[in-house]
Amino acid sequence: MKSFFSKKVFCASLFILCAFFVSAASKKFNLPKKDLVVVCNDGKKITISAEIARSESARNFGFMERKNIPDGTGMLFVFENDQILHFWMKNTPTALSIAYIDRNGKINEIFDMKPYSLESVDGTSYARYALEVPQGYFSRVGIKAGDVVDLSPIR
Numbered sequence: 001m002k003s004f005f006s007k008k009v010f011c012a013s014l015f016i017l018c019a020f021f022v023s024a025a026s027k028k029f030n031l032p033k034k035d036l037v038v039v040c041n042d043g044k045k046i047t048i049s050a051e052i053a054r055s056e057s058a059r060n061f062g063f064m065e066r067k068n069i070p071d072g073t074g075m076l077f078v079f080e081n082d083q084i085l086h087f088w089m090k091n092t093p094t095a096l097s098i099a100y101i102d103r104n105g106k107i108n109e110i111f112d113m114k115p116y117s118l119e120s121v122d123g124t125s126y127a128r129y130a131l132e133v134p135q136g137y138f139s140r141v142g143i144k145a146g147d148v149v150d151l152s153p154i155r
Contacts, residue, residue, distance in 0.1 A: 029058045034153040036076065036131070038107075038143050046141050050076040050131065052154055063132060064091040071140070074133035078154065082126040089117040095135035100127040105149040110138050 031051040038046045049072060053059045059077050063069060079085070085100050093115050099107045100123040111121045112135050131149065138144070 101129040
């Protein structure tokens, strides 16, 4: 009986410890927030309050475990070099849209992403930034490929 009880206590303790670390990981990155202004081709300006993910670990964690991402907010992923970007939605419960943005702030393309999907969402041209927002937000406010994000607040 002692062995069974010990295993049960060990498993319960391990579960609680894992839950603590998952919760701590979602709070671990106290990312700075910046207001980014998107200038649409028709001259309209839209402000998005974005968390800025610069480090590899912050970029890898992204919006994982995040259940509430309000319209008008997002996360900007900053990369050191221009590259073809690939994102997925591992452990991400919220449907998102992603914009791949070149070094000058021009939005190259926008994709919708499914919660928890392991399918890679691949860019087709070189980008330096990716901006994730709640799914459909870009289209709801009229942001399209070709519009420009003012990146001066993060430089």
